Amino acid sequence: MTQTAPLAITMGDPSGIGPEIVAKTLAKGAESVVVFGSSVVMEDVVRRLDLGLKVKRIADPQEARTEPRSIEVIEATQIIAPPPLGSISAISGQASFDAVVAAIAAAKTGKVSGIVTAPINKEAMASAGIRYPGHTEILAEYGGAKRVAMMLANDDIRTVLVTIHTALRKAIDEADFDAQMSAIRLANEGGKALGIAAPRVAVAGLNPHAGEGGLFGDEEIRIIGPAIEAARAEGIDASGPWPGDTVYMQARKGRFDVVVAQYHDQGLIPVKYLGLEKGVNITLGLTFVRTSPDHGTAFDIAGRGIADTGSLETALAYARRLVAAQIKTKEGVV
Structure with missing residues (x-):
């Protein structure tokens, strides 16, 4: 070696x-x-x-x-x-x-x-x-x-951020199609780097209930959904948009390998809640x-x-x- x-x-x-x-x-x-x-x-x-x-x-x-x-x-x-x-x-x-x-x-x-x-x-x-x-x-x-993207990981979940250190108002604008694609690709690469042959990438929605079919915002329909489809066309096992308030629970149960979060706190709160002593930040x-x-x-x-x-x-x-x-x-x- x-x-x-x-x-x-x-x-x-x-x-x-x-x-x-x-x-x-x-x-x-x-x-x-x-x-x-x-x-x-x-x-x-x-x-x-x-x-x-x-x-x-x-x-x-x-x-x-x-x-x-x-x-x-x-x-x-x-x-x-x-x-x-x-x-x-x-x-x-x-x-x-x-x-x-x-x-x-x-x-x-x-x-x-x-x-x-x-x-x-x-x-x-x-x-x-x-x-x-x-x-x-x-x-x-x-x-x-x-x-680059941040992957936060512990024994239970892994998450990659679409937007990182920016005001929430700006994060909504910055979470465009290109940013979605970059985060999904990096989530897939990060999962592979950790030894997962075909990472299952769940993409969280931006709005409550992932927009509820456009009732609470249409970013999921206009931006996030098309990015997921484009990623799937590249051979990435991406799915969603999933509601941000339940997707991490599903990941902990083993349904997903990596969750793509739309903004800083959406991704970091679940990881940090499970314990700072076991959490790690990986730059992809x-x-x-x-x-x-x-x-x-x-x-x-x-x-x-x-x-x-x-x-x-x-x-x-x-x-x-x-x-x-x-x-x-x-x-x-x-």
Whole structure:
């Protein structure tokens, strides 16, 4: 099998729980992982939590040796002292952005096999003059992807979003035929990447009761339905539009493999309701693997040492699974 490069894990916003969950996860013995961020920040969290880990700076992921009880850090940003915990900070916003951009560059050149990102804070980035709604948009631009989609997944359901970080009023306009087709195709590809040979893709409606035959809106008739038919003509097992309030229940029962949601909260509420500790965010449409925990920076508990590592560990497990699938595909193993 092809030799696998280490995974990159970005430290996230250093004023939040990102560095903490990264350090605590690596303390459990996660192998072949390189942290992109700041050694100053990682040394501080290791000391505060008394983890007994050695923080080692390396210049290139290829130098990684995955030594026991150590954290290997690529210095992706310049921080002189740890920023304040639990509050918006331009320094932290810049640092979290720098780490993601550096990890993307490494992934594009094959120096890392994929990226797992700890949580960032949009307000902190904005305070540093960085205007991106979130990770997905940064990954799309710096990763050179024409179209990306978020897949949120846990043990019970998987969902892909037609529109992501945008106002609900704009999301309705942006959920056009092309956006529907892109999301359905990426949902199908994402299901296959997770080992499902012929994913059953359910497409949720935009309106209550999926429009009720046009009584509550006609987007299902004019846009979503035709996109589903076009996807089926391409050989994708797509169906719908299904009412958004019941389609996830059907997916949990095993009727569907992936649900395409029309807007952010329609897709994320069901996944997060089932437990943040088991949820993972996968970016589809990139040339490299990217996953992340399904939670935010949690400023309210930053520095208290009580942040749960479950979602980050799940994100790491999914990243390894996706990288392994990529290697099999490249080697012609189906």
